[in-house]
Amino acid sequence: MKKSTTGFGLTLLALLTIPNMANSQENNDLPPEATEFYEPVPKKIQAGPQLGDAPSDAIVLFDGTNLDAWQNAEDGSKANWNVSDGIFTVNPGAGPLETKQEFGDVQLHIEWRAPQEIKGEGQGRGNSGVFLMNNYEVQILDSYESKTYTNGQAGSIYKQSPPLVNATKSPEEWNVYDIIFRAPRFNKDGMLIKPATVTVLHNGVLVQDHFEIKGPTVYTGIPNYTAHADKLPIQLQDHGNPVSFRNIWVRDLD
Amino acid sequence: MKKSTTGFGLTLLALLTIPNMANSQENNDLPPEATEFYEPVPKKIQAGPQLGDAPSDAIVLFDGTNLDAWQNAEDGSKANWNVSDGIFTVNPGAGPLETKQEFGDVQLHIEWRAPQEIKGEGQGRGNSGVFLMNNYEVQILDSYESKTYTNGQAGSIYKQSPPLVNATKSPEEWNVYDIIFRAPRFNKDGMLIKPATVTVLHNGVLVQDHFEIKGPTVYTGIPNYTAHADKLPIQLQDHGNPVSFRNIWVRDLD
């Protein structure tokens, strides 16, 4: 809190920045309780032991053992990507995975690693992606030493917004995305009244800052919003490259 | 990226969510290059080895050894808080510290720990604060097992916005704030045209989500913006409690 007795630091600064010096005497006579509120009480949760660990109010989507939270996104069949050694890896050709549970506004933590054998260039090297609400993609790509279009590299909102910086790690290391996503809203006529927004930290570095998503991710053409359900699955892409994942958890913000 | 050959997953979903099925044939005939851009290239940086470590483009404000980046905020004299064992601790009565360098839009990482001897209640237990631009406070407080007003607990924008959840750790553990801050803007008449915004992750958990700050933090009365400089120091509060700090770094977002 701001301490009333010690003032505001440098006096000169105070003169510059405190708005109402003329009024300040009467304000200082006020009971500070006037601006203190007691309800609702923020729910107490337990943060994870280390930065990146799931907090107590998270839904764990992968804890290192199984893919029970996921299914094949094309036909709803059992998720058959490869789980071993506490991680799971895209099974090329098996198709994308999606969560069985559906989500709207979320905070999502996901860790990924490019394939250990470096192969291909640009979009062909270590390509996957995480789709919020099955529609809005944060790109996953081995952008460590491979060039591609800026709005298609790791940390981009695919084909919409390049990352502010390239914070991608080498294929020997794990990357972390911390994503804050707010779902779009539509009015009763089906017109968009609030685009989805997304903030992304890539390995702890801000790469997307409350970006207003332009519409569902499309490979060709321009994104265009149309009304959809309030909650939809989170999807991981099978782009034919054996990208690996670990430590995935999500918090429902809605 | 979105793979054109595998489509979009579940067909039923696609029908629901893909806007222009009627147009989709012609869109699929388009060269995807139409929506790929190559400039400007996001700067390549090196993320820290572990989550929370400073990336290569950060300005390190405390690396465990000295307070050279800081000065007394009241008179500009040498910072005389206590440095030992790689951390530094509020020197009660010595007055607040501020960075010698000034900042506007930033990403700030800061770690803090409540005093080891638990004393006091509410605002009297482990109270300090980090002021962006010397004016906008993210509250630091031992809110682990002590109650206070919701807009004054750890993770609050002091007297303006309670945290979404209480993610405070026990005094034996370190807390981490990752803060994304955008400075306010004023027009030529001195009227506010864009409030400051702030997003805060507390121990990796979202507690402030792009909150529009109501004005400079005040202990009594109501916050009220007035025009100020584009860049100002970051300040740490001496509230009389021996709160400790470590691993502080900042990235200039502007």
Added chain:
Amino acid sequence: MKKSTTGFGLTLLALLTIPNMANSQENNDLPPEATEFYEPVPKKIQAGPQLGDAPSDAIVLFDGTNLDAWQNAEDGSKANWNVSDGIFTVNPGAGPLETKQEFGDVQLHIEWRAPQEIKGEGQGRGNSGVFLMNNYEVQILDSYESKTYTNGQAGSIYKQSPPLVNATKSPEEWNVYDIIFRAPRFNKDGMLIKPATVTVLHNGVLVQDHFEIKGPTVYTGIPNYTAHADKLPIQLQDHGNPVSFRNIWVRDLD
């Protein structure tokens, strides 16, 4: 639309501002249809004959004849303000009015005139107010030649945000407010996840620009959001001054 054949105006400017000159050849070969969408079709409405007249999709809250759309806000009894000559006027002491219908997101048009007998000073001269969702006040006041605090003058969000300019007309003339309001949103824990926003044109002049409302309007103390219903009435204040109203209509934006 942008005409492909005439280019973008000044060539020098084009070089400065067109992003992908290197790509532009291929882009110009693209079918423009790729970025053209046909659904959903915006509903066709009929705008009013003159600027300020109700469009066909508006709900008319006062058409000059009666107060059937309103009731006493304190006890739900019949609205007993004074209707004559196509306008209605605060009946001092009768209490505030509120719409029988409830609203969330709206565009609101309202015209008001200060009392014809100029009496009082500051907040005592021609004081009323329009409350969105019964909670968020756009101030009505005779601020033509009378001074008061800036966040309490006409066009302010009362005690929260002064108008960008003072566009108030003299008491002989009518004032017009065109208001765009978006309701706040709360999550399942009752925490605010989206403040209300408001844009106000006063006599056609921008005075509030997508301002994020700080909480319900309060006369003393600080505004503080708490969860409330999605739709609530619009309220007009009886502040003891015979302020007059005419031509009130609202469009449901949700």
Added chain:
Amino acid sequence: MKKSTTGFGLTLLALLTIPNMANSQENNDLPPEATEFYEPVPKKIQAGPQLGDAPSDAIVLFDGTNLDAWQNAEDGSKANWNVSDGIFTVNPGAGPLETKQEFGDVQLHIEWRAPQEIKGEGQGRGNSGVFLMNNYEVQILDSYESKTYTNGQAGSIYKQSPPLVNATKSPEEWNVYDIIFRAPRFNKDGMLIKPATVTVLHNGVLVQDHFEIKGPTVYTGIPNYTAHADKLPIQLQDHGNPVSFRNIWVRDLD
């Protein structure tokens, strides 16, 4: 203002919506002056006599007599569109016009009328456009009884966002756009840190609500921001159709 003596209207509602009933006694004991501010004083201006007329702080871009505020946008030569009877009309083939003065954040009022001889269909009927900062187009089109793609009709942000409703008047009548535009911002690396935003009232009806513009308007391909000057001209398009204009004024919001 909110009157402390009459309370907040319906008691039941008050219980529902007033946050801190427990605290309210102490708050009511507070001096209300605590939340009243006197500086900076919003500049006093004179609104126009009728809604749509230029206020005293506007720069008039066309007052019915001449095109002195404009020049040919392709080569900077004299504006040679046709002025008569207090209006001016596109001179097909003469090229676009742009303001001699450059602008960033603005409120823009512009009135336009479709050609009197109804000819063509869709994008071929009454097509022109107003470009903010020479880059961001609010579409002008005779959309009264002619169909086209939704993101290309009157009131759209061309190829980016359809209007919320179609409020276009018949070619015998004049249309009015009231536009609130905020320029984009770029950081020192040339990365976008704040997209342009736009709100549009079409004949007094909200058709764009604080839309975040996706990038410069393009006919083919996808919009893509690149850094540009802080101020640039406003441009009117020559699309080969004799669209007419009158009563154009702009207010500098920066």
